[in-house]
Amino acid sequence: MAKWDNMLSMLWMLRSGRKLTAAHIADSLEISVRTVYRYIDALCASGVPVVAESGHDGGIRILESFKETPLFFNAIELKALVDAFKFAQGAGYPYTEELESALKKVENGLQEEQRDDLSRQTSGLDVIAPARPPSxxxxxxxxxxxxxxxxxxxxxxxxxxxxxxxxxxxxxxxxxxxxxxxxxxxxxxxxxxxxxxxxxxxxxxxxxxxxxxxxxxxxxxxxxxxQSEQGREAAGPLALIRIEGEPDTLNAVCAHWHLRNYLKERTDREAQFLLDVPTMNKYLPVYLLTFGTAIRIREPLELKRRVQEMAHEIAAHYKDDRN
The missing domain is CATH 2.30.30 (SH3 type barrels.)
Structure with missing residues (x-):
């Protein structure tokens, strides 16, 4: 566990109000007693009133005057906040300026070591925003x-x-x-x-x-x-549709505005949908045919045969076309 994660865990242990020994904290966090005392010094430097009392009834505690715990985040939580801001900005979220201001307040409260670590962890992710009117x-x-x-x-x-x-x-x-x-x-x-x-x-x-x-x-x-439900041709019966393909191709299949609402299971190589038969017969053959050989329909046989028939019809249409 990273240093700041350990310090946060230690802080919450002390918030229980009980006196804890350095040995108990060290065992719980799987660190050395010496490291516990380094963390105490760091928390005190951050304004947390941690007291280490010696003697038979001694121990480590936080003064009762400390009513609120400073806002600490572990490394992954901080990364998630920064990445979430990037996604919000890419989506055109209307309060990105306020979100950025809040994020800067969080970053200003970090130690220099934390800020450097955060910069390293978040430098590899970018969100490309589509062009939108400024209005x-x-x-x-x-x-x-x-x-x-x-x-x-x-x-x-x-x-x-x-x-x-x-x-x-x-x-x-x-x-x-x-x-x-x-x-x-x-x-x-x-x-x-x-x-x-x-x-x-x-x-x-x-x-x-x-x-x-x-x-x-x-x-x-x-x-x-x-609205997607209303776009169905009938209430039933339902057919299980199994489609195989490369991950990127299946992503495109599953992203269809209507079909994605009926996705039941997805793996890297297969997507399964549950859709009523009339809607399947009316819309899916034409749509799936656009993917050519990039996909393979496994079930149902009815859908597979209809796509085969359409492919043969197209081939026959151009068979004698020499231009």
């Missing part, structure tokens, strides 16, 4: 604030491939980050239904005086799952 961050903040206040907003929204944008009033129920995009899940006054709006397609947002009550227990992620 997305303030839009996310405004939408979240409107959701908290229960206030309707008016948006100018441009659908995919649409030349004109249209205005509509919405009640923001929540935000969701999915497939590298931010979505507002909201009640649309025009359609009188819950809809999703890609935030980067919102050209303008203004507040209104209208108020709304969000449905109790509403979850944006649950809404996305429900």
């Amino acid at each position: 997305v961050v303030p839009l996310l903040r405004d939408l979240e604030q409107a959701e908290k206040e229960g206030r309707s907003v008016r948006i100018a929204y441009r659908k995919a491939n649409a030349e004109q944008r249209d205005e509509r009033d919405i009640d923001p129920y929540g935000l969701a980050y999915d497939r590298n995009e931010w979505y507002a899940v909201a009640w649309c006054h025009r359609t009188q239904a819950v809809r999703t709006f890609r935030v980067d397609r919102i050209a303008e947002l203004t507040s209104t005086d209208a108020r709304f009550d969000k449905p109790e227990g509403f979850s944006a992620s649950a809404y996305f799952r429900d």
Whole structure:
């Protein structure tokens, strides 16, 4: 265990209020008694009032005036915080500046040795952020604030491939980050239904005086799952679909916006899905055919044969084409 991890463990042992001997601490942490006393000196230098009393009733304790334990993190926890910030920044999280400020406060409380170790441990991971309009961050903040206040907003929204944008009033129920995009899940006054709006397609947002009550227990992620369920062709029967391939290829298969909701098991070389037969027959043959020989369908036989038939049909279509 690293030095700072041992010091944290020792600090929590002393927080129990009992007097502990150096030998007891050393045995518990599997370190030497001499190291225990070095840690005591380091904790005292950090402002922790550790007292070592000699004699028959002596021992090591923390003064009762010490009400709160300083915030200590072990090396892996610190690395996780820095890496989480990188992912949040890459996702376009609207409070990355505040998150960075909080992280700097944590880093300022570290010893120089800890800061150097943290820099080494986190230098190997980077998150490549997709290009986004600069307006997305303030839009996310405004939408979240409107959701908290229960206030309707008016948006100018441009659908995919649409030349004109249209205005509509919405009640923001929540935000969701999915497939590298931010979505507002909201009640649309025009359609009188819950809809999703890609935030980067919102050209303008203004507040209104209208108020709304969000449905109790509403979850944006649950809404996305429900939409996928509604995309099924039938309730059953269900078929077990087994697909083999290289890890990267299976990643692409499993990332499909609809299929990923039915993933049941995944290994490096195989992905298993449970999907109703009508949906499987209608959508999967065309989709899986795009992967060519990079995948192999193991089950069910019905799906495998349909892909074979489509491949033969394509080959026959171009058989006599000499150009």
